Amino acid sequence: MQNTSYLTPEALSTFIRTALAEDVGDGDHSSLASVPADAQNRARLLVKDEGVLAGVELAHLIFREVDPSLRVEQLLADGARVKHGDIVLNVEGRAQSILTAERLVLNCMQRMSGIATHTAYLNTLLAGTKARLLDTRKTTPNFRICEKWAVLIGGGVNHRYGLFDQIILKDNHVDYAGGIREAIEATQAYLKKTGRELPIEVETRSLAEVQEALDTGGIQRIMLDNMAPTLLREAVQLINGRFSTEASGGITEHTIAEVAATGVDFISVGALTHSTKSLDLSLKAY
Known part of the structure; x- marks a missing residue:
């Protein structure tokens, strides 16, 4: 059985908080300036490529760290074979929170999915x-x-x-x-x-x-x-x-x-x- 001892809640939380601190700093001023604080909206995570999906579990943690009130509907899981046009998940809640989480979710999932795809191919x-x-x-x-x-x-x-x-x-x-x-x-x-x-x-x-x-x-x-x-x-x-x-x-x-x-x-x-x-x-x- 594989050793996944590095995937602890503490390690993942530290990674997410550090990454958000790097990106958000003292505030997501683009969203704070242009979107009403009480605006409620939704977004969907779309696949525009073909490969193996990775980072869905991490995306849940990122959305939760940014705003625990965000609601995520997951449609595809880690390890799924995906193609252009597939929808991975829907997220709904405060628009400012969705926008703040967007880039970190994408950066992680795009990179992780590329690695998972290459690994699966070599296998x-x-x-x-x-x-x-x-x-x-x-x-x-x-x-x-x-x-x-x-x-x-x-x-x-x-x-x-x-x-x-x-x-x-x-x-x-x-x-x-x-x-x-x-x-x-x-x-x-x-x-x-x-x-x-x-x-x-x-x-x-x-x-x-x-x-x-x-x-x-x-x-x-x-x-x-x-x-x-x-x-x-x-x-x-x-x-x-x-x-x-x-x-x-x-x-x-x-x-x-x-x-x-x-x-x-x-x-x-x-x-x-x-x-x-x-x-x-x-x-x-x-």
Whole structure:
């Protein structure tokens, strides 16, 4: 089962309040100036694209934070396949509140839906293999919670949320430590000294490094970085199920199927969160 411990009410509330503070500041003066304070209106969230919807649950929280009296009628849920012309939800209440919430709802949902759409598409390319699609920490600062959530909605798997919940010994860690064995043994000593229990993954760049990781042991996963499919297959055979495997490094929609066919357990794709086109959505009065 996936770890969604980062999706706490407190974390989501903090994100929404910070985002509103950035956008609203000391007031939504456009709405305050032009729309009567007691005006009651409605709007609908329209889809102007095709893909996988994400961020509906978050939209509820945003509307509630802006104005608890707003009434939201949800018509489509997170994970739904949508097309141009679909209506996601209707919102009704104070017009000023609807206008204040509009941009944050759209910014979040458009970005999240784009990520969910890309994730779902790449997942189709893994059909017939055991490989599962992972995200990375290549996220937008202060927006990671939404981007990771969108990957889940799209059918992907969250890798570690941050630096604190898993140890990944990347190439620079290995080089600074003096080698694969030195990095792993230093990490094991650190965990013992500090009383922490964290999974350890180590990045390898060659079969020699894979063998060194196998010989050292005491880890949970071996990352196979920037390896061609032929080399990946050799590495998977060498590991032979002793630890889980993860292919990483510039994997695209054009190469992911071939990578998955090598027998790796996971494939991490940073582009899920750093290079995804947003889905076109709009909030329109009616």
